[in-house]
Amino acid sequence: MSLKDQLSEQQKNAMRAKDKARLGTLRMLLAEIKQKEIDSREILDDNAIIAIVTKMVKQRKDAAxxxxxxGRQELAxxxxxxxxxxxxxxxxxxxxxxLNALLTQAIADTGASGMQDMGKVMAVLKPQIQGRADMGKVSASIKARLA
Incomplete structure (x- = not known):
């Protein structure tokens, strides 16, 4: 079952349970996915949906x-x-x-020796860790190792 199908199923379950907060969040997520599909004129795969969810989590953390x-704790x-x-x-x-093992492997695979190779390392790592680690912290770790 694809992630989009799981989201739709969870939305139905939230409707049945009359869980307004969960339902609102799921509707917002599905609307964002639909908007991206309309903008790009293609059906999004699970990796693209994970990228959207990751972005939305980051936005919510910043807003909170x-x-x-x-001093608006109820909104947070x-x-x-x-x-x-x-x-x-x-x-x-x-x-x-x-994460350290993946980072070490990516640096070895790309033959990175300095900061100029950071883009290569990130290109190898990003598909493997999308949605599973904070990319800002990963970037800082790569900088520390390549410096």
Missing amino acids: SQFEQA DGELQEIVVLQEFLPQPLTADE
């Missing part, structure tokens, strides 16, 4: 931190609830050891 700084809590729902559809996160 801004709401907390502004709403964003955090959406994050919980969205993260259900992301793959299992990588452990630090798994």
